Amino acid sequence: MSLSKDSVTSGSLNFFNLILNRKKLIYFVSVTALLVAITPISSFAQTEKAEKEVAETTYTWLDTVTSGSEEVVDEVVALYAEDGLLWGTVSEQVRDTPAEIRDYFEYFAKLPELSVSSYKGCVRMYDENLAINSGYYTFTYNKDGQIQEIPARYSFTYHKDDNNQWEIIEHHSSALPEAPETLETVGAKQDTCENGLLVER
Numbered sequence: 341m342s343l344s345k346d347s348v349t350s351g352s353l354n355f356f357n358l359i360l361n362r363k364k365l366i367y368f369v370s371v372t373a374l375l376v377a378i379t380p381i382s383s384f385a386q387t388e389k390a391e392k393e394v395a396e397t398t399y400t401w402l403d404t405v406t407s408g409s410e411e412v413v414d415e416v417v418a419l420y421a422e423d424g425l426l427w428g429t430v431s432e433q434v435r436d437t438p439a440e441i442r443d444y445f446e447y448f449a450k451l452p453e454l455s456v457s458s459y460k461g462c463v464r465m466y467d468e469n470l471a472i473n474s475g476y477y478t479f480t481y482n483k484d485g486q487i488q489e490i491p492a493r494y495s496f497t498y499h500k501d502d503n504n505q506w507e508i509i510e511h512h513s514s515a516l517p518e519a520p521e522t523l524e525t526v527g528a529k530q531d532t533c534e535n536g537l538l539v540e541r
């Protein structure tokens with residue numbers, strides 16, 4: 341039995357097509373595997389970068405509110421979104437306009453020798469543009485020659501603005517209450533930060 345020239349040519353083409361398709365398949369599988377391997381690393385790196393940015397934004401707030409500069413009120417208010425909300429440490433009212441937030445810091449940021457003696461919190465990302473930093477800090481200030489302390493708990497909720505900068509959209513801060521003796525102490529650890537970035541000063 342003899343093979344025609346056309347059948348030989350057709351068989352050769354089929355063979356080369358098979359080889360080519362296998363190469364394409366191997367290339368596709370290799371690229372897919374590489375992307376799967378890289379994506380978690382890339383995502384982790386982006387999250388870590390964002391956590392550090394949020395931590396730095398909080399440090400900026402701490403440094404600004406205690407700076408004692410002539411422009412301290414303007415500088416602090418600028419860290420809040422236009423529609424930001426504030427539950428101030430020493431205020432009984434929620435403040436949800438720039439004017440009301442300004443009014444609060446006209447008092448708080450101008451306390452004599454205001455400083456932060458301790459700060460510890462946890463930054464957690466909820467998506468690429470939303471983060472929360474919660475924890476506790478202690479403010480000190482001078483009242484009639486005596487150093488006063490205000491231990492407080494806080495939560496900053498941050499969102500990226502149109503300029504890709506983190507801004508405060510909600511800030512809750514309240515003095516730590518004295519727990520009643522009959523309230524059972526839970527075993528929650530205050531110095532850990534699961535699934536987030538531990539920050540302190």
